[in-house]
Amino acid sequence: xxxxxxxxxPVICIVGPTATGKTLLAQNLAQRIDGEVISADSMQIYxxxxxxxxxxxxxxxxxxxxxxxxxxxxxxxxxxxxxxLARRCFIxxxxxxxxxxxxGGTGLYVRAAIxxxxxxxxxxxxxxxRTTYARIAQERxxxxxxxxxxxxDSASAALIHPNNTRRVIRAFxxxxxxxCYAQVHAGLSEMKQVVPAVFIGLSCNTALLNQRIxxxxxxxxxxxxxDEVKGLLDQGFxxxxxxxxxxxxxxxVAALEGELSLDEAIERIKIATHRYGKRQxxxxxxxxxxxxxxxDSQESEQLMHQAYAELLQ
RNA sequence: GGCGACGUGGCCAAGCGGUAAGGCAGGGGCCUGCAAAGCCCUCACCCCCAGUUCGAAUCUGGGCGUCGCCU
Numbered sequence: 001x002x003x004x005x006x007x008x009x010p011v012i013c014i015v016g017p018t019a020t021g022k023t024l025l026a027q028n029l030a031q032r033i034d035g036e037v038i039s040a041d042s043m044q045i046y047x048x049x050x051x052x053x054x055x056x057x058x059x060x061x062x063x064x065x066x067x068x069x070x071x072x073x074x075x076x077x078x079x080x081x082x083x084x085l086a087r088r089c090f091i092x093x094x095x096x097x098x099x100x101x102x103x104g105g106t107g108l109y110v111r112a113a114i115x116x117x118x119x120x121x122x123x124x125x126x127x128x129x130r131t132t133y134a135r136i137a138q139e140r141x142x143x144x145x146x147x148x149x150x151x152x153d154s155a156s157a158a159l160i161h162p163n164n165t166r167r168v169i170r171a172f173x174x175x176x177x178x179x180c181y182a183q184v185h186a187g188l189s190e191m192k193q194v195v196p197a198v199f200i201g202l203s204c205n206t207a208l209l210n211q212r213i214x215x216x217x218x219x220x221x222x223x224x225x226x227d228e229v230k231g232l233l234d235q236g237f238x239x240x241x242x243x244x245x246x247x248x249x250x251x252x253v254a255a256l257e258g259e260l261s262l263d264e265a266i267e268r269i270k271i272a273t274h275r276y277g278k279r280q281x282x283x284x285x286x287x288x289x290x291x292x293x294x295x296d297s298q299e300s301e302q303l304m305h306q307a308y309a310e311l312l313q
Numbered sequence: 314g315g316c317g318a319c320g321u322g323g324c325c326a327a328g329c330g331g332u333a334a335g336g337c338a339g340g341g342g343c344c345u346g347c348a349a350a351g352c353c354c355u356c357a358c359c360c361c362c363a364g365u366u367c368g369a370a371u372c373u374g375g376g377c378g379u380c381g382c383c384u
Contacts, residue, residue, distance in 0.1 A: 018349080041349085042348060042350085077347085079347090080345090081346080082346095083346085108344075112345075118345070119345070161352055163351090163352060164352040164353080166352075167351075167352075181345090185344095240347095241347055242350075245348090248349080250349095271338070273349080275349095276349050276350095278340085280349090282341080282342065
């Protein structure tokens with residue numbers, strides 16, 4: 001899985017925070033250079049989660065898309081599965097003489113697709129180890145669980161904050177597979193790219209971006225986000241482990257259950273999205289392979305020409 | 314006009330003489346199979362002025378402002 005992928009043409013990755021116009025740019029670019037879009041978005045993966053994830057509507061898609069609507073919200077998905085999907089797309093699209101354009105805000109997914117991210121084989125998201133240790137954390141507390149890890153694998157424990165229970169549990173999962181979190185982690189200091197790719201990042205002034213996010217959330221509500229969520233609930237949405245955590249969905253569920261007013265829910269969606277954007281900025285900022293374009297003006301045409309110019313260099 | 318209450322960071326809010334809790338928002342950062350998740354770090358000199366005091370956000374006087382009630 002670590003072997004470099006030989007492609008005729010490098011993959012183009014369009015990344016950046018939410019609401020900067022990645023989707024439109026990707027499609028415009030794909031149209032112009034005979035490309036296909038691979039969405040690297042952990043939530044657009046799910047069927048039926050359309051409005052709240054900002055998924056491009058079916059009737060507006062002018063190029064082939066991959067990575068959308070491939071999983072039911074009640075089922076589990078993971079970065080490992082996405083890696084596999086993306087790599088297969090790259091090979092297939094390239095073989096047909098077309099261009100792969102990765103478009104997405106989920107930094108982990110983009111890196112899993114392009115870089116040497118080694119995930120153990122198999123689909124074991126809801127494995128028994130995870131369940132067991134999650135219960136221990138709940139019953140005895142974060143610190144107690146972390147101390148258990150420290151006793152078994154002090155090197156890994158040293159790298160993980162005691163409150164970061166997710167990571168602590170992951171370390172136990174690796175132990176169960178005969179691996180060591182610290183050891184895996186040590187091999188990650190530099191980015192090892194295994195897929196030829198160029199990176200375009202869309203950036204936007206924070207205050208402006210947050211304003212844009214707020215407007216976008218209001219639009220989602222107008223477009224029927226609440227009904228979308230109601231429909232999902234009828235289909236067993238709650239059974240999912242990832243999908244129900246999506247911004248815009250968990251808040252509406254809370255409102256439908258009477259825990260919040262709709263206005264409060266909307267406000268929370270806006271705030272959560274601002275914070276999400278901040279985390280995305282932090283994630284992509286440190287990747288110096290990215291060429292950043294200013295997306296303040298959201299003129300997609302203009303952005304595309306800039307991106308195109310960048311790519312020709 | 315009278316009476317009463319209040320005035321602490323962007324918001325909410327503790328403190329009631331000993332050198333500014335906490336929450337939210339904001340900012341910075343981490344991240345190798347749940348990632349739109351999870352986690353860490355960070356942010357004030359207390360409306361203004363004059364006093365009392367070794368020392369005041371905390372007490373006194375005045376000013377300004379806000380809110381409530383009354384005429």
